[in-house]
Amino acid sequence: MERAIAAIVSLDVVGYSQRMARNPDATLEDLRTVFDTVVRPRVRIGNGRIFKLMGDGALVRFGTASDAIATAHAIQKDMQGNAIQLRAGVHVGDVSINQEDVFGDAVNVAARLQSAAQPGGCLVSRVAQQIAGGSNGVPLKSEGALTFKGVLAPIEVFSVDLRGKDAQAQRVKHAKSQNIRFATSRDGTRIAWTETGQGRTVVKAPNWVQHLESDWTHNPMNGWLPHLSHHYRLIRCDGRNNGLSDRGIADVTFDRFVDDLKALFDAAGVSRAPVFGASLGAAVAAAFAARYPDRVSGLILLSGFVHGLAKRNRPQDLALGHAMMDLSRDAWDASYPSGRHLFAQAFFPESSPQDQDLYARFIQMAMTHEDFLRISDCVDVVDIEPLLPDIRCPALILHADRERVHFKDQGQKLAAGIPDARFVGLDTANNNMPDYDPEWPKALHEIESFLQDIPDLPEMS
Template sequence: MGGAVYHFGQYELDTARRWLSHGGQQVHVEPQVADLLCHLVEHRDRVVPKEELADTVGRGRTVSEAALATWLRTARLAIGDSATRQQFIRTVRRRGYQFVAHATVASTTPPATPSVRATAAEADQEVIRVCRSVDGTRIAYAITGDGPPLVKTANWLSHLNLERTTPMWAHWFDGLTRGRQLIRYDERGQGLSDWTVPSFTLDDLVDDLHSVVDAIGLDRFPLLGVSQGGAVAVAYAARHPERVSRLILTASYARGQQIRAGNDAERDAAEVDLNIARAGWRSQDSSFLRFFAAQFLADATPAEWDVFAAFSRQTTSPANGLRFLEEFTRIDVSSVGPQVTCPTLIIHSRDDARVPVAQALELATLIPDSRLVLLESRNHLFTAADPAWPAFLSHLYNFLAEE
């Protein structure tokens, strides 16, 4: 099997270079351990007999059971697994070992001719590719489905390898690929993109989006922005009017909380909110993360908030979480909103607990050719059970059909 890059959880395994990394940082392992991991991941569709694994790792030399057991234990430790936990490598009694975690395959070489059409095999396997942003930051992106393209800007929190199965995002993924080819990517500092990056400015985020659509070879496309991804979408549409055919913004805002604060009371509230977030993300305290989840999913259950909190921990580091929050509270695209020339649809929950509906009204005022739809919901991110969810999809697809 040729060299490929596999993603599972927060790990990346490059089988060509025998290179294991976690969150963009190399995990140093012995060559035998790397060989063992590569063989199990490449043959994850079956149980690998102990003899075959010993043969592969030994490369023709005799390997004792004790040595194989040591390398197996080291491999498990390297990926956060253990003999009892076995979330990645499962022992199948009397038969051997099998890699059981969901893994996605990222292409190590770009296609010779840029194309937005994924093959059936790629759509089934969720192939993830990587491009470089202007400053060299590695950005992971995925192309799924078939039909006209729909580009979704990255928004925090995201993780290409996890969001298809997490309750807060799975229905978004399914809903946005109905007759469409969905292009999405992980923001710098999170998911499968580089976690160690020099800055998180709005210009950086716009450059990341530009790098993705250029890598794919898209000339003109509709663009969807969710939450702070809406500000990125507005800035991109203003900067590249020739590329964006239609703009859809949901749960979005033109100005972050600190920027839009108009008096001392609002400025104090913005600072208190940021300080609470700083304390919570530094400590990773579960009670704070549940409070944080409630702002995004106001009508969810406590159990669903805990799932959100667990997903949050997997998407990025606490240090990056803080950098995101501090940058987003200072976002301001109010000056470029009037420069957006494409038709724009703005959809917002009437009682959004995270971003007030006044921000949707401001966007509708700023963007000349825009229309605003308010849906009955308290959720910042529409849940699968939210009555507003099918309404959101209906408005989105009717708007795209007008192209």
């Protein structure tokens, strides 16, 4: 028996048993097609060898980590849009080779990684990532350390970013092609706004942290932005003390954020449209709909809240908010950790560490420390409960089941207070989801279905 170091790719078919139970003949034919047209050709190109072929997957050996990662990436790219989905895992380590078969920890760990990957995704161990380096050009995203049954120590893993450079290039193009204009809010504050996409109008309410230009390239928590811009005419703005709007404004109250949303509607020439709001933006959108019922045809509220931290009967909520503010006062500009990082970790705990760090840096682009604190004070005292019965449009309330700041009961209170509201819980802890959150496809489906049910109305010219 020969011993060697090898890179192993483990592949598995998602939902194989269910498919076989429903239609075994069609499933086997589909799998045969996938392996003949995708898996085997890609393995040959990558100089790999399939050493075990099961009904629901395969194990493949490579001589280099770079070839293994590149092949797994290519297979999953080719599989996009296919009715069959695969999971993949990549690891490098000692193996024992007995004729055509391969055994050892590298095989076991690759299989564990594969089982933890998202459908259509691929997880790569840090060992494989370090050995491969950046020579194959496959973008990887840190996912932190995972613990696996039968593996003694946690393994730091990376996910293969199937969006890659093409998606980033498209985001850069969107950012550069925007026509930034300015509206004037009731108190004279200049509000930067823009529109992207074509078709039916959807308006996004201003929230705590935003920057019209950097949102595209530096905010990983905006899975909604490319999607809505692709399907709709999306109108959005930087609220006061954010991004390209006037900063350093002392008058930062909740009512002023509602004024800013009205200024956006007026400047964009929108008489009536559905409004999307996330977190603070959800509260702003709801208040706007209550005060201007003839201008809002529907509300999509993601992880919103009825009461700010200081208005709840939960001292621990306010304590968390104060902890973030206290740390930010002493460590705003620190590289890591800083108050900005605590904010990102509290709001997006199930995003990757890399994206939490990126978002912490995005906050610094979007606003000054002083403006961050001003808006924090505004958020603490929000209370829109008296306004909810005045909302006359249908509302879709999407809320993270394990939200750590604006707990699920806040979303349920929104739904209970709005006369025509539907509540949908999302199995995530992320306040505003990155597009790789497992619940994001569900959220998109709910948003699309909701918008389809709202009748189109003429807009101002």
